[in-house]
Amino acid sequence: MSSRLVAGLLATIAGASIVAGMFVATGWPPPPSEWAFAIFGPVLSALGWLLAARRPELRFGWLLIACSLCLGLGLIGLGLTFRGAANPLVSSLYAATAAFYGLTWIFVPLLFPDGRLPSPRWRIVAWISGAAIAMHAAGVVLIHHNRYDLAGLRLSAEELAVSLLAGTGQFVTWVMAVVVFCGLVVRWRRSARTERGQYAWMVGGTVATLAGGALIMIDAFGGEVSASGAVGALVMLGSLPAAIGVAVVRHRLLDVRVGIRGSRLHLVFDVRPTVDEVLSDLGTALDETPEPVEQLGRVAAAVRTVLDTRWAAVTLEDGTRVVAGKEEGAAALAVPVRGGLGRIECGPRDTGPLTRVDRRLLEALAVPAGLAIQSAGLVSRLVNAQEAERRRIERNIHDGVQQQLVALIAGLELARATGAGPELLAQLREQARQTLADLRELAAGIHPSALGQGGLVEAVEERCARLPVRTTVTSPPALRARRFSDEIEGAMYFTVSEAVANALKHAGAGTIEVRLSHAEGRLRATVADDGAGFDPRTTERRGLARLSDRLDALGGNLDVHSEPGKGTRMNAWVPVDG
Template sequence: MLPGAACAFAVLLSPAVLPDQAGRVLTAAALPFGFYAAGATARALRPGHPVADRLLAVGVLHLAGIAGAVAGARLPGGSWPAATVGWVSAVLFASGFVALLDLLARYPTGQYAWAWVAGPVRVAAVATAIVTTVAVLGSPRIVSVLELPTGPNPAHLAALASASGAFLVALAAPLLGLGLLLARYRGASVLDRGQMRWPIVTTAVLVAGLVSTGLAERVLGPEVQTALFVGAATAVPASFLIGLLRRTEEADRLAAVEESRARIAQVAVSERRRIERDLHDGAQQQLLALLARVELARARLGEGDEAVERELGAIGEAIGSVHRDLRELARGIHPAVLTDCGLVEAVRSALARLPLDTRLDVSPDVERSRFGEPVEAAAYFLVLEGVTNVLKHADTADAHVSITAAGGLLTVTVRDPGRGFADPREPRGGLTGLRDRLAAAGGVLEVTSRPGYGTTLRGVLPVAGHV
């Protein structure tokens, strides 16, 4: 921040230092000032974000190059100090384009989309410094990034005269960065694409302006070309800043939603367990006590009225049936075996009660593990919903359930070779609630089906750790 402020201050002094060149200096500095201001704002609002640092780096390097050009124009022409300042300012200014390449390669997340990109960016930085140095040595006059009047170059090497314009290769860096950004856009999420569109448009305008500078000057004139280019280019840093702020706000909002979902899932699991306990300790125990009283009354009745005995027997059977239904209801709300023994035993217990020929495959890691309550509950009810749908709709008695864990993900799959259905993307009955249940635990549900080829439910749930 401080070096950038010093360079900005030096550029703003140009009207006093070079009155006859002040317009050219300030016009050239408009875009670097935009990057510097955008970077400083981004750093204040999103400290530590790589995109903020790169925005600031582009502005500082270009301002430093321009400040060096102003300082070099005030030094004695043809002197070694002037040549040294011209060389340093040229390297800094060219490096600003490499910083723009790095910004485009990292935008909008701050990380490279592909690990291999880091190598070419480093090579571009080193190559730019070397090529610029060669161009400076090959120039017969002291190099000025603003093309200000300078004296003869005391470091000129005639053998390198043909390379005097080689530093213009640095202008290809933004073009390469734009290509990387476009390639990243193709595979980006909807959130990232929304923040990438305007930077792509504004950077394309900037690159087109850099490439066509000579032609535009001849057609429109230097003044008109400069005014149009500067006006369009100042939108570039603003588009990056707005995209960065909007993306981080959306990311924060999504993170808050995910945290809220996780809390809701945990509360739902706890509430289901509470209801199950209440049913077990309350209504079920009362029914058992009532059944015991009926049996006691029948024992005391002895060989009494057969009609009364039959009625008491019927009442006892009805109470027993209600108790069994209530026990099944409690098990469906949150099966005790899921809490006590884990996911695999709960699934085995559920499948054993169903009239299906179900094959269950469980990976050893899952067999020996316990997962978080929301994850186990979501996985259990996925299996339950899947096999229930096989019974109701698949017109088959065969099903295959598999549960695996790898790479921090628990995958639960229920397949059947039944009749299937036409559009698995359309919400159908319990699948909508199942999607919501998995989403609340941080997972996703994939449904694959085709008429005559069966149905596959595949749930993927993140497991941060397991016991």
Template structure:
């Protein structure tokens, strides 16, 4: 069964549980009325039970995989079981007397399992089993000794006409006070143990986990307050008016508990949704410092440390350059899909208690870091392609210069000697033919020299970018002013800068109808900034598909640079390439 089918099944059970809650509330209200309860008492009772059921169903529907919703719903359904002692139907009376405390056991289970829907320690699991075991066995023993006719105040309903109890064993009737006291004492002991477990979880929890546990604390506080009142009533009876007022206050307070549970679950859902926006928050090139700042409020751990894997160092390093090492507890490694190390989270061990939240944060981090890693790999691959292309350009330029061009020049020189020797030759047609061949060879040499220069200018390799730009300006079709620093850069950086200016000059002459262009190349903050500004008609776009500027932008991006084109219509064009050079 896949996740979608499992979710549908769980929601079908939620519908069944909703029907059960409605039926149990209706029957419980009817039985409560039979015990003499007034309308206000019945409404308060229905409010508590249906508040648990409604909040549980809402949580169940929103988060089907989390058992918190079903547990809250179960508290609401079982809340009305004790009211069955207000009926004159023997079987219903016995069921109500036996399972009167089941809702308290389910509530203890809910408190110990909140917010993940599962108990996270052996002590918590033992307490859950003890709670259900006490109701099943202790509740049965108490019912066997309970005679409603002899002890009409044996339950919270105080009903003289209710029953009879078909499970009553007369021989055990005299033992009812002792059995009832023992049953209550065991319940108090388990309740105090639940409080102790919750306190321990709170002390060990992270800040975010403590916020998540607040509804459980509210439930424990309310339950403990009225448990202590129950003890006082047993030891020192306070009278019906006081007990009734406290009962009404108890109902009102307990109505707020399931709403607090639901609000806590929904808030956790929003908190996990914040993790989903982590990648967008830190941007396309997140650094460890920004990632950590974004994670701290989500995970609620001010002491959180994040180390990003540095292959050259073979270690995880934080934003300050300090190594981050794994710990026996409280560290989570983040690897790429192929197993490549990406990062290491050092956190409070309590953060791992919320496995769903931590898993969401790790997934978001993995996505962000993989994105950066892939971008870096793509840039490195692009730079290698550009470097290989420039190397091939230089090789072709050398081959043309040292091969075909040299042979043509040699042939031209030989032809000129022939032409000189034929100066006095009587055949004028032959002298004219030799002159035509010499002219064609000279044109071929010039074209070949231009072709070689277009593939890769030799001056760029010999003397650097500044000299190459000045030579390029001298061959331009319009006036060009060059201001360039006389320093060398990596060959692929110089080539990219050169062809950026070459493309800008070509566009200025062919399309912009410019009268002049200014070119600058300067080193600034670890980047070579190359700028070409013309006074043409503007309107150039580097995002135009198939255009020269589009290809230029791709080339600049391949070496990790950025190309910016500012070309408002009628105001000229400004082309700026920023290239990393360190």
């Protein structure tokens, strides 16, 4: 059974019991004054149903329904008592009025607006209040059932104990009501500007409720039902629901507001989007936004829109921060992004505090935020890698080929000025050939000509043919004739090239095996050596890390398996068509 159905059923029972109690007490047709009770009485149960149905995870709506049930059961017990019924069931029903007073005077203002205690320090007040309400109700049951002669003060020891039990419970309930009211006033005075209005309405409603209760008590001590008692009952029944209703609607505590359509007022329920709807819309927006930093902005904007906050921000672990809205004040809610990549924060909102539902929405948004953060980090690393590669090429040109060309020009000038003989010209020719070879080597490091002309297999074979150790390259015959995009061939070539270079420089390998394959829509490369090996957990691999990012950008992956003394195996793959 859904929580909304349960709330509706309990609220209906509560409202019906309030009306039934009025009719049982007065008979049919009821006097005009009782019609007012029949109209105002069910308002509390209706408001409780509205809150419980809209936000079932918040206990405040259920608390209002409980108050209505206690009022309805108490009125039925009171009506049956007027009819002369006297049995334990009637006494128990009548004792529900004690629970109604305690819940209304203490727990409703204490747990406003979200059904939670203001702080752990109020737990002792809640426990004492609960015990006092139970004592008062138990005393009412015993006194009402046994019809003690309180007026004549002819009480036995047992009867006196029961009377003290009920009186003590009622007195402590009054004291706790005053304590809770003072705490409510303090919360109102200390609340933020956005919350002060809702607390002000609650303070006013509590004052009116306590005043109505005082009028009822004064009327009860007088022994006769008077106009002041009727007014007190109406005030107590109507003031608190009215205050809560205004606070909810005016300050949109539960996404409820008043709208105007033509000449009529009506309630507007701002239906909150589900987690699936939010993720679907955000996924579409991210697909339409290829720029990673802009994706983070889309995530922040989605958080701000869904939670209706003043601002929202996505922060990366490196300090990068993208904010939607104008950031003012501290964050009201923050959740980490899975994997420790960053966090999502949002500021307060003008329409009430953030709730557990808002936290669940924010945690759901942390998943696409993590993907966007990963994408942004990958692009950042690729940009840094490209910049580092450009600096390396510039350094190699400046320190190598450029200096050789300068020396060659100087030699030619010297030969022209001195009329150089065959030996100097031969030396200059050899120097020019070496410069050309260095240029070709540099060009191969940027994009080897064999890769553009013959394909991946031929370029890898040419690269490995120049190695000073025994190196074998194996591949299916069909792969030699296959061509792939420049991005895929370049990524796989330089991955293999970096792996064999590491095997020579760091592992001291004597044998290197390279395998290229194409199956199941993936182009794979495996490089294995018999070198010294290493511990991947403690060794930094900057070159392969940059290439791993390059493969990730193409949808592929790279992993390295190695142990000290057992060689190294690198596996890389990228998705390809067919």
